[in-house]
Amino acid sequence: MAAPDGPILKDGLVENSIGRFVPTSTPQGRRVRPYRGLHSPPEVMRGIGRPLRRSVPPENKVVEGIEAAIKKVELSDGMVISFHHHLRNGDLVVNMVLDAIHKMGIKDIGLFPTALFPIHEHLIPYIKDGTIRWIEGSLNGPLGKFASEGGLLPYPVILRTHGGRTRAIEAGDVEIDVAFIAASAADQAGNMTGAVGPSAFGAMGFAFADAWYAKKVVVVTDNLVPYPCTPISIPSTYVDVVAKVDRIGDPEGIGWGTTQITRDPKMLMVARRVIEVLDAAGYLKDGFSFQAGAGGTSLAVVKYLGDYFKEKGIVGSFAMGGTTGYVVRMLEEGTIRAILDAQAFDLEAIQSLTRNPNHMEVSHHHFGNPHTGGPITHQQTACFLGATEVDIDFNVNVNTHSNGYLLHGTGGHTDAAVGSEVTIITAPLIRGRIPVVRERVTTVTTPGEAVDVVVTDHGIAVNPRREDLLESLKRAKLPLVDIEELMKKARRLVGREMTADVGDEVIAIIEYRTGEAIDSVFRVK
């Protein structure tokens, strides 16, 4: 395994505009710019061009299995390959492709998935033996732990928001050599969808940018259908090879870790408080739109919102997915007019996509790329999001735990927070014996400038820059509390804050959606 430079060390970092320290370049060759604020413009006027190809009819792109596909696209040492995570913890494709790459003796792969899950712990031996050189993408669970302990050094993982990842591809920050795109149905020319078939996973929003820009595109499917695939999410024009395999995934794994509504009475109370906040601030009226995070409290908010709208006869505008049955219910009851869906979190979302014309599949480019004419997140009234930590500057951490371990991806958190008129973070004041509200978050995922309200089981804190909200909530006699008070209360309840015991080596960079580095994550000692 090549290691052109040692790991990035703390004393080589520069300070960004919110006082966090970040690198300016990485051993895998990324130039990094420090975060300067919410809306930095693109660095160049035009993105990278799409690859041009030559098509000669008649064409049949089907090959049997992954090895044949790898040969056909001439995948070789040092190339960058990408994957989407719509099959989440039920995904079989990433492991299958890396098994083949390993078997074929290809080395030094740059792995550029949207996100990896516990099922991908399988890859650790391939990191150790040099098959995989670096990873840029969200690491959920074991691979995050492995990275935190230095397993990927000297290469830092780069974590991007959903909108930021498509931005990075479109701007040419990351060039993909081969995109492997799991599809639950595809035809011989490569027209594909995730909406139908035995391994259906719904909208395939992550895959669009990879298909548009990768030098070679391999569709991996267990369901070859007669031409034309119906519906067509991504067209044949972006496809080089269709690899037929036995099984792309286990649909049971799609909802992993996301679709259980909370059963914790104090978090159900927090969810109710969110409705009260929105009500008091006057947001709950016809035309209201929202995005909910994947956590159990956010799901509870959606449920209560549906109940509220139904009771009051309000018709909202749209819900932006990750889509769940709770949102589908609102569409079907007529309390929202449309679902814009970039990824499904449960079976009801998958089924609704093909059934209801007002449930529309969108790309993550459309969802959240800020360097466009305007993504969906910039039209949202509200979002309800979770946190592992929140600090007194309203900065939010969703990536690391207070012990310093990198265990979660960024997802659409930052995109939603920055885009929405009102961004509400829901969190318990204390989780286990660990304070959630702190003086300083271990890692900044979403900057406090983009956060308006923090609703906890010990009161509601409003970002002082939102005087209007503060005024409305006061009038409604909601239990307001200063965020510093929350921090102090948490300290009082559990003693001092946990401080991560970390070293000097940067194991990950948190990239803000415009491509600037908002924070670094350090190796856990």
Next chain:
Amino acid sequence: MAAPDGPILKDGLVENSIGRFVPTSTPQGRRVRPYRGLHSPPEVMRGIGRPLRRSVPPENKVVEGIEAAIKKVELSDGMVISFHHHLRNGDLVVNMVLDAIHKMGIKDIGLFPTALFPIHEHLIPYIKDGTIRWIEGSLNGPLGKFASEGGLLPYPVILRTHGGRTRAIEAGDVEIDVAFIAASAADQAGNMTGAVGPSAFGAMGFAFADAWYAKKVVVVTDNLVPYPCTPISIPSTYVDVVAKVDRIGDPEGIGWGTTQITRDPKMLMVARRVIEVLDAAGYLKDGFSFQAGAGGTSLAVVKYLGDYFKEKGIVGSFAMGGTTGYVVRMLEEGTIRAILDAQAFDLEAIQSLTRNPNHMEVSHHHFGNPHTGGPITHQQTACFLGATEVDIDFNVNVNTHSNGYLLHGTGGHTDAAVGSEVTIITAPLIRGRIPVVRERVTTVTTPGEAVDVVVTDHGIAVNPRREDLLESLKRAKLPLVDIEELMKKARRLVGREMTADVGDEVIAIIEYRTGEAIDSVFRVK
């Protein structure tokens, strides 16, 4: 009006691989490559990049009227502007925009429409006074006549196929400064569609490439709808301004010149012969797919095909539109499984698009760009297309009349012909007193290498390279005739062929779909 060089003259042309003479550059700055064969690869590996933008929420892009939009995108002298022609002869947007440009004193505009129609004769004064400098696009009727008489000199019109025009944009051959995209519904962020609204025109296949690549995009709509527009054909991410106007078009004009089935008994006989040819050659079976031209004979073929499939219980695969009620009928009767629709030719097509999930909107990139991973036309079994002239090398002309006048666009003719397994040209042997089958076509639109069968009211000619077809049709005792015999018969019936009385100045270039010049059109004396 700037005229950097004189017109391109005959003696400066070079010969291409089918013996036609073409320029190597033009005064508007295009480099032109001579045609070398059906499947020339792209010249470069990557296309031009998309423009990057900066989006800051909340956004409302709506302005009142065209002048406000022109100011907002800073349209200025010498810029290139583009339009789609989905509203065909009912389009009000092109004239409206050029009226505003003229009123505002902007000059030297490069006009890059997909096609112009008789209603756009209105632009002639703007060409004469220097508001419009050059035009690249299909000219149907009066503007073609005007160009043929030298009205646009020294600038040649460049006519492209539907697939070839998106190729030219994606490769960066033509850079669009401002795309004006008519939409029958759009929201404040610019999400748009042609499928619904009082001026609905159906699929908006032409507009995708313009939206993707134009430096600025203005949506022009008479139907501002609440966010999000439903359905969304082109997303807000590509849009800078939404211009609200009173009326974008007259839906009655959409079907102009295209949707009447022929009433000519000899052409109805020709249409029946096409079915016999396909039947004899063994093509008419489950999985059959086709594209029909917009002419009255092609429509008759579709009708007979629908009858045949219904009678025999055959289920075809797909029809590629220009979509008509005849194709919709097949989908609804279950004799085809899907319609892939890039443009509508009548009201039934428009209505079906929103009603039937197997009727899918596609871009012209997907329809026919040969420099991709594979467009739809490359998957077609058959196409039935018209001609103004056919010659003994099976070259087809659809652009000029035998008197030399440029009166028609290329459309998808060449894309369909090159892509399909079997390409059938339908034509009367003589039209008026003018032979259609000739020794040499006045202008080559589609090269004979891509044409398999010519069906006339005086017999069926098969391209000798298709020995297999010849054999099948002989066995079926169809009235085969050598193409030279057809030519001679036409001469016998009407005396000598008409020869266009043209001068030395090139008024138009016919660009083949890969970007190579296949022929030149000369000024009519």
